[in-house]
Amino acid sequence: MAYEEVINELNLKDTELRLGLPGTDEQAEVSCVKSNKRQFHQSNDEHNLKEEYPPPPAKTQIVGWPPVRSNRKNNNKSVSYVKVSMDGAPYLRKIDLKMYKNYHELLKALENMFKFTIGEYSEREGYKGSGFVPTYEDKDGDWMLVGDVPWDMFSSSCQKLRIMKRSEAPAF
Amino acid sequence: MNYFPDEVIEHVFDFVTSHKDRNSISLVCKSWFKIERYSRQNVFIGNCYSISPERLLRRFPCFKSLTLKGKPHFADFNLVPHGWGGFVQPWIEALARSRVGLEELRLKRMVVTDEGLELLSRSFVNFKSLVLVSCEGFSTDGLASIASNCRHLRDLDLQENEIDDHRGQWLSCFPETYTSLVTLNFACLEGETNLVALERLVARSPNLRSLKLNRAVPLDALARLMACAPQIVDLGVGSYEDEQDSESCLKLQAAIRKYTSLRSLSGFLEAAPHCLSAFHPVCHNLTSLNLSYAAEIHGSHLIKLIEHCKKLQRLWILDSIGDKGLEVVASTCKELQELRVFPTDLHGGGNTAVTEDGLVAISAGCPKLHSILYFCQQMTNAALITVARNCPNFIRFRLCILEPHKPDHVTSQPLDEGFGAIVQACKNLKRLSVSGLLTDQVFLYIGMFATQLEMLSIAFAGDTDKGMLYVLNGCKKMRKLEIRDSPFGDAALLADVNKYETMRSLWMSSCEVTLGGCKRLARKAPWLNVEIINENDNNRMEENGYEGRQKVDKLYLYRTVVGTRVDAPPFVWIL
Numbered sequence: 001m002a003y004e005e006v007i008n009e010l011n012l013k014d015t016e017l018r019l020g021l022p023g024t025d026e027q028a029e030v031s032c033v034k035s036n037k038r039q040f041h042q043s044n045d046e047h048n049l050k051e052e053y054p055p056p057p058a059k060t061q062i063v064g065w066p067p068v069r070s071n072r073k074n075n076n077k078s079v080s081y082v083k084v085s086m087d088g089a090p091y092l093r094k095i096d097l098k099m100y101k102n103y104h105e106l107l108k109a110l111e112n113m114f115k116f117t118i119g120e121y122s123e124r125e126g127y128k129g130s131g132f133v134p135t136y137e138d139k140d141g142d143w144m145l146v147g148d149v150p151w152d153m154f155s156s157s158c159q160k161l162r163i164m165k166r167s168e169a170p171a172f
Numbered sequence: 173m174n175y176f177p178d179e180v181i182e183h184v185f186d187f188v189t190s191h192k193d194r195n196s197i198s199l200v201c202k203s204w205f206k207i208e209r210y211s212r213q214n215v216f217i218g219n220c221y222s223i224s225p226e227r228l229l230r231r232f233p234c235f236k237s238l239t240l241k242g243k244p245h246f247a248d249f250n251l252v253p254h255g256w257g258g259f260v261q262p263w264i265e266a267l268a269r270s271r272v273g274l275e276e277l278r279l280k281r282m283v284v285t286d287e288g289l290e291l292l293s294r295s296f297v298n299f300k301s302l303v304l305v306s307c308e309g310f311s312t313d314g315l316a317s318i319a320s321n322c323r324h325l326r327d328l329d330l331q332e333n334e335i336d337d338h339r340g341q342w343l344s345c346f347p348e349t350y351t352s353l354v355t356l357n358f359a360c361l362e363g364e365t366n367l368v369a370l371e372r373l374v375a376r377s378p379n380l381r382s383l384k385l386n387r388a389v390p391l392d393a394l395a396r397l398m399a400c401a402p403q404i405v406d407l408g409v410g411s412y413e414d415e416q417d418s419e420s421c422l423k424l425q426a427a428i429r430k431y432t433s434l435r436s437l438s439g440f441l442e443a444a445p446h447c448l449s450a451f452h453p454v455c456h457n458l459t460s461l462n463l464s465y466a467a468e469i470h471g472s473h474l475i476k477l478i479e480h481c482k483k484l485q486r487l488w489i490l491d492s493i494g495d496k497g498l499e500v501v502a503s504t505c506k507e508l509q510e511l512r513v514f515p516t517d518l519h520g521g522g523n524t525a526v527t528e529d530g531l532v533a534i535s536a537g538c539p540k541l542h543s544i545l546y547f548c549q550q551m552t553n554a555a556l557i558t559v560a561r562n563c564p565n566f567i568r569f570r571l572c573i574l575e576p577h578k579p580d581h582v583t584s585q586p587l588d589e590g591f592g593a594i595v596q597a598c599k600n601l602k603r604l605s606v607s608g609l610l611t612d613q614v615f616l617y618i619g620m621f622a623t624q625l626e627m628l629s630i631a632f633a634g635d636t637d638k639g640m641l642y643v644l645n646g647c648k649k650m651r652k653l654e655i656r657d658s659p660f661g662d663a664a665l666l667a668d669v670n671k672y673e674t675m676r677s678l679w680m681s682s683c684e685v686t687l688g689g690c691k692r693l694a695r696k697a698p699w700l701n702v703e704i705i706n707e708n709d710n711n712r713m714e715e716n717g718y719e720g721r722q723k724v725d726k727l728y729l730y731r732t733v734v735g736t737r738v739d740a741p742p743f744v745w746i747l
Contacts, residue, residue, distance in 0.1 A: 062576070063250065064246065064251045065249070067248070067605075067629075067631070068249070069248050069306075069332060071332055071360070072464070072514060139470040139472075140472070
C-alpha cells in the first residue's frame, strides 16, 4: 500500500519517455513535410506515427509552399535593409538588419562603418561617454533612441538609422 | 436562321464574343461552323500543347487576337522545373509565315525569346497589343524590338515576368513620331530606366490610360510624369521614398489633385511609411487598389488610406493590415467584389496578422464580394459556416492556411464542415482552393454540391483514393484539377479515364500514383499526353521489375489533338 502511494506521489509522468516538445501534454501535431516514405497514410494509424516519425522542426521549409509567387517572396526579404546616416558624413550607407542578432553586434558594426565610438547605454540616461547618439525612425515615423525596446521589436519596426551628434540631440 | 444569307448570320455572330459561346455556335450545323470559323476574331488556347499552330491556322484563318497559356498553374510556385516547355517560338514562326493579320498576342506562363519578339515585331504591320503574364526567357532587347518596329502599338503590358534587364535604352527605341501608346506596364523590370526617354514618351502619348512604373523611377521623376499625364486612369507607382525632398512632394500633390480620372492605383514597391496620404484626395474615385507589394508600409497607414476609398471594388493587400484593418474595409468598402490578402511572414512566425475574424468581418460587411484569396495562420469551421451564410455569391474562394494539416484551432477538428458549408451555399462557385486539416469527407461535399466547379486546388489533404474519386465523379464541370502532397493513387487515377477528355488538365505531385499506373492510363487513353516529370531519379525509373511500383514525383496530363510534343526536355517522360 505504502509503495503505491509513493508511486502516485512521484508523478511518473515526468519520467515517461515520449516524443514531443517539452512541456506539452497533448500529442504533438505533425505540422508539415510529407516524407517520401508515405507509410503514414497506408497504415492510417496515429499511434504508429508517433513512434516512427517524431514531429518535424517547427519551421521546415517545403518546396513551393506557401503558394506565393517568387517575386512576392523576394519583395518581403528586402524589408530588412535600412539606410544609415551620420551627422557630418558625406553620404549614407545601407545595412541589412537581419545580419545582426542583437544591439551589441549592430552598434559594433556601425562603429566600424563610420569609424567612431558610441558609448555606454543605460535605460535612464541613454548613451554616455561619446559625442554620438544612435537613433532610428520607427514605422509610425517617430524618432527613437536605439536600445530601449527588445531587439526583435526594434529590428521589425526600424525604417532608418541616424547617428546624431550629441549637440543636436539634447533630449537624449 | 437558315433563310438568312451568310453575311447576316455573320453579322449576328459579331455580337457573340465569348469564346465559349462561339464554340457552342460552331457545333450547331456545318453552315454555322463554316461561318463562325471565318469570322472568329479572338482565339483562346488554354493549353498550348493541346493543338498545333498549323491546325489553328487551318481552322481560323482570319483571327486578330491570340491568347496562349503554357505551363501549369503550379509553375508559379516553382514546382515545374526550368526548361519544361511552353515555348512560344513555333507559334510566332507559324503565324509569321501565314497571312494572319495579328494585332494582339496575350501569353501566360510561356517561354518567350528576344528572337521571337523581334520576329513578332517585324511580321505584323498592324500589331497593337502585347500582354505577357508570368513569362520568362527574354530581355529588354526584345522589348527594344517591339518599341522600334511596332508603329501602331497601343499596349505593352508586362505582368510579373522574369525579364533579363540589360539596363539598356529600350524606352528610347520608340520613335519620336510614335504617339499611340495607351498602356505601358513595366513594373516587373528590376533595372534602371532611361527617365528622360520615359518622360518624353509619356508627354507625347495623349491616349495613355495605364502607366505602371518599376522601382527605379524615383519620386521626383514620378511627380514630373504625373504632371504631364493627368488623364491616366490606372497608375502604378514605383519607388516612393520621400526623402526630405519637399519640392517633389509639392509637385506630386499638385499633380495628384488633377487626377480626376484615376480609378486604379498600385505599386509602392519601395515606399516610405507615411507617403500614402498624398493620394488621399483621389481615393474617393478609386475602384481598384493593389498594395500587395508595399511591404514597408505599416498597417495603420494602409487603414488611413482605405478609409477614403468608399467605391473600391477590388483590393489586394498584405496581411499586415490585420483583422482590425479588415474591419475597416468591411465598414468602408461596400462595393467590394474581389479581395486578396497576401502573407508577409511566410513561415508561420506566430504574429497572427489576420485570422478567421477578419474573414468573417469582410463577409458580413461586403455584400457584393464574389472572389477571395485569403492567406492566414488559423481558421475555424464556425467562421467558414458564417462566411458561407453571409456570402452565398462566391465565384472564387481560395483559402490558404499557412501551416499544412492545421485543424480548426478551437475544436481541433478537420475543416471538412467549414468548406462543406461553402460549397453548399455558393451555388455558382467556379474556383476553390482548400487547405488545413481535411479528410475524405470534404471531397464528398465538394463532389455533391460544387456542381459548377471548374478549378480545384488541393494540398496536404484527404485520406484515401475515395477523396479524389468523389471529386472526379461529382464535379461535372471540372476543367483543371491540381493536387499536391495528398494520398491519392492509381485506383483514383484510373477509375474513369474518359473523365480526362472533359478536362483541360490534371496535375498530381507527391501523391501515391505509381509509374505502372501512369503507363496503364497512357495505354487506355491515347488522346492524352501523360507526362512524368522526374528531375532526380532518371536512371532508377528504368530498372526492370521495380518500375511499376515506383512512385511518380510529378504527373501532368492533358488532352490534346496533336499527340506527343516534340520539345520535351530529358527529365520529362511522355508515356
